[in-house]
Amino acid sequence: MIKMSGRKHTGSELLRGGGLRRQKHGIRRRQARAAWFFLAPSLAGVVVFTAVPFGDVIRRSFLDAMGRTGVGLANYAAVCGNTAFRLAAVNTVRFLAVCLPLLLFVSFALALLVFRRDGRGNLYKTTLVLPMVIPVAAMVLVWKIIFCQDGLLNEFLNWTAGMAGRAGTSGGGEAAGGAVQVTKLWSSDWVNSGAAFPILIVTYIWKNAGYDLMLWLAGLASISESLYDAARVDGAGAWARLRYITLPGLSGTFGLVLILSVVNSFRVYREAYLLAGSYPDMSIYMIPHLFSHWFLTLDVQNMCTGSMLLVAAALAAAGAAGAARLISMHTKRR
């Protein structure tokens, strides 16, 4: 996923030094010294704020609640057996499994729709990226207007149901009686019911499609137009060009879009918290909710164990992605 480019201006270094061998060694050392000089302030902070305390987290995950005697893997067994943890983990996985493909697909479709090589259609792009910069806290009231019990969504559904009901009853000869009944059909409080899950997905996609859109657009712009021209000359249709030029050309972008979408998906807690509070409907009780409850009760031991499990999951995902990439590179070479 990340490829490093070393400093390549050894030519200029050669002009400044003496014997070749000593010089090569000297350059490497000088490079390393300069690099550490630039890196040190950042690395020091990362070590102090994350790495060292994380060592403590690892240690605590194997100790009892008082932090004195070792209990082996008992904490892990306890956390994995915890019903709240299971619910949160299942919901989080379910959210990721639904949201990530949907977000990638929607943002990609939007990118194809909006992309223009001549740079026109900027208004669309600006508009679609805008939700990304809008603070969640500022949008909460609007979401409430739409999704609350007597909100816009229910009004709209009742209106369509009413229209359909009227169309149906006028044929059957029955008068207003049927229509009155259907108007009460939709009165669920979306946010505090099982429907909270799709709502969270809608708000997540509303907010995050713009960022991915920008990444896809950058990827599309980097594919040479001459490829498309050549394909057109060869008689390739729109579908074939998408399949054989656009998609392969975007394979590099895909990885980054996926990673950043995962990063952003945990921030959906903000929407969930602001819309439904810290004890939401069961269907949207996710890992962040669980952690904030553990945090409120200062359940350090569980938090440490849970963190370790999440890191393990992240490392496993990274390993799987790396393996998949190796395999695909291998098959490509053959």
Place this chain on the structure above:
Amino acid sequence: MRDPDKAIFTAEKKEPAVRGGLTRRAHARLRVIVCAAVCLLVWLPLLLMLAASFMPEDELLYRYAEPLGTGREPVRAALLASYPSPQPFLELLLRSPGFYIMFWNSCIQVLPALAGQLLVGAPAAWAFARYSFPAKKPLFFLYVLLMVLPFQVTQVSNYLVLDRLHFLDSHLALILPAVWATFPVFIMTRSFETIPDALLEAAYLDGAGELRAFLHVGLPSGYPGIVTALLLGFIDNWNALEQPVAYLKRAVLWPLSLYLPGIAQEKASVAFAAGIVMMMPPVLLYLNSQSELEQGIAASGVKE
């Protein structure tokens, strides 16, 4: 809300089939219609909010009693206020001292964090992008891992340190961890990597040292990446919710993002106006630095 999304899907799928039968012009028109429909999905909620922010209190209570938590009457939404008035904004800006405190808190927590991200993160990104040194790969992997891990994972670690240093329940509890966020380093690294080698060669030939090369070539050439990192950092920190909930107990220290959701109960009349004022800084910054943002994000994504 989800129907128009479906509309995109079907339009995308139908396109090849339809294309044969349609003229180029009709095709372009169809595209404009679909684009406009999608954009409406973004604009309608925002317009709803803008309209509500100009409604006097009685109209607001008449229309939005239920979302504001003051009653249970059907929502009567409107894209224009029937009796538009600047009253909510005047009320908010002149007679709500609480709002000022929270706005100021947000600034105190966000701006130093951004300055720190620039001071600490830009050199680190420069090291990752332009030098080769032992342990570079594992270190960069660590940075990316920290960037990917959700806040909840590092929350305990951060909490333990902040507790040890007695920074809990102060602005520093939000500022310090944000300064060493690794996402800005990642974005800036990708941007610095796109600087052509020749540019730096020239600088070294002219006798520039490592620091001078960074300050006079690196920073100006990597400008889009720096702006992108700072803008995304601003948006994220301005939005911060998990951190203040976890680290700030005293309500006087709360940022806007935590104060705003509660404002409806306190003073329903200014809730929408407060939302508009809160979204102004990030929206204006975005509109002003849009081209840098696009370049910076492009640099982060295209290279492989």
